[in-house]
Amino acid sequence: MDEFIFWLALLLLAAPLASAQKVEEFNYDEAKVGTYTLPDPLTSKDGKAVKTKSAWTSRRAELMELFAANVYGHTPKQPIKLRFQTTAVNESALNGLAVRKMVSIFFVDYPQIPSIDVALYLPKNKKLVPIFLGLNFSGNHSATTETDVPITTRWVYNAIGDVSVNNKATEKSRGMQVSSWQIETVLKRGYGLATVYYGDIEPDHPQGWQGHIRSVLDSPSETVPSASNNWGAIGAWAWGLSRIMDYLQTEPDIDPKRVVLIGHSRLGKAALWAGAQDDRFAAVISNESGEGGAALSRRWYGETVERINTSFPHWFNAQFKTYNKRVADLPIDQHELLALIAPRPLYVASAEEDRWSDPKGEFLGAAHTEPVYKLFGKTGLGTDTFPAVNQPIGQTVRYHIRTGKHDVTAYDWEQYLKFADELVGK
Numbered sequence: 001m002d003e004f005i006f007w008l009a010l011l012l013l014a015a016p017l018a019s020a021q022k023v024e025e026f027n028y029d030e031a032k033v034g035t036y037t038l039p040d041p042l043t044s045k046d047g048k049a050v051k052t053k054s055a056w057t058s059r060r061a062e063l064m065e066l067f068a069a070n071v072y073g074h075t076p077k078q079p080i081k082l083r084f085q086t087t088a089v090n091e092s093a094l095n096g097l098a099v100r101k102m103v104s105i106f107f108v109d110y111p112q113i114p115s116i117d118v119a120l121y122l123p124k125n126k127k128l129v130p131i132f133l134g135l136n137f138s139g140n141h142s143a144t145t146e147t148d149v150p151i152t153t154r155w156v157y158n159a160i161g162d163v164s165v166n167n168k169a170t171e172k173s174r175g176m177q178v179s180s181w182q183i184e185t186v187l188k189r190g191y192g193l194a195t196v197y198y199g200d201i202e203p204d205h206p207q208g209w210q211g212h213i214r215s216v217l218d219s220p221s222e223t224v225p226s227a228s229n230n231w232g233a234i235g236a237w238a239w240g241l242s243r244i245m246d247y248l249q250t251e252p253d254i255d256p257k258r259v260v261l262i263g264h265s266r267l268g269k270a271a272l273w274a275g276a277q278d279d280r281f282a283a284v285i286s287n288e289s290g291e292g293g294a295a296l297s298r299r300w301y302g303e304t305v306e307r308i309n310t311s312f313p314h315w316f317n318a319q320f321k322t323y324n325k326r327v328a329d330l331p332i333d334q335h336e337l338l339a340l341i342a343p344r345p346l347y348v349a350s351a352e353e354d355r356w357s358d359p360k361g362e363f364l365g366a367a368h369t370e371p372v373y374k375l376f377g378k379t380g381l382g383t384d385t386f387p388a389v390n391q392p393i394g395q396t397v398r399y400h401i402r403t404g405k406h407d408v409t410a411y412d413w414e415q416y417l418k419f420a421d422e423l424v425g426k
């Protein structure tokens, strides 16, 4: 995608919020990170050591509740009636490489809630394929240059330049994220790919919940009142990923046991929370998910809990904001979110120039899942040593830090495809 335009737009959006605060310092000096004590994923709240898989089942439920209560909010559990409608099929998409289906997911009991529109690419003449699923930032049309993919009509960020005007995407944004999706490469390797514009589920601004799913589904047990209900936008995006999974399970040419979830940045946070809650996802990839994603909250480096809650007040629940100035009091840290993916394969990736996401904190998040993978007889990362750039490491849990900036690149996809080949199966 044109990262520059996107970032400028975000900067403009976040600037007034940030300047309303007292000037906050952001640390990029490893020597100043300080010391911290991480909660142990294998010690339950009552202090008992978790030594067996069955003890982990209870501890896992405890952790899930702690993340819901303190970070993302509770995801409503009530079943929701969905209707899947195929709106277009191209039997010869991507110059004959793929079948492309456009499918809309409607909410039968809530006709006022907009549909979630899936762009699904499947390799031609293949049965029961594994598939990658990921939300995109700018509309399905931004992931491809194909002119028969409609430009999203939903709310989008106003960007610098004319890729969007008055919060509507323009034709100029077609294909602007092609390099982040690598659809042809993925298809040629025998995988399908499904992508959805995240704004279909909830537009990314503080009032975005209005008219979307958070305005109609209630949160069951949160006590903190808030106009937008208690789960945040990340919770809504994660919920949406599970609804897309509901649909993917009905597609006869997709192997529902081999759906790999991928997410970048804020959508990496959503992918991790979705993967933690929904074990139908066979594996999860967090690309530079940073604060509130794979990076340890207790490390003072790059983005902070206070900053993320100030710039993006709608992402997390109200309780998370109470930790702005006391991260050490959080009853969890993000390595425990990653551990909720175990024993499934997990990939955490960073970029050298993306210091805002705290690459080392992302690596440590992944490294500290090790005892949980061990409980399942698996090796996770298998090392505590931070690797050199462009040197992927690990086994069931993998990690790399590549050269370059905050983005998803061909290099990243190459590692994810290898990971999927080895751990999910072609």
Ligand code: GTR
Pocket: 010, 264, 265, 266, 267, 289, 290, 291, 303, 308, 311
């Ligand atoms: C930033 C935010 C990060 C990350 C990023 C993105 O502004 O501070 O946590 O989510 O946006 O989504 O690209």
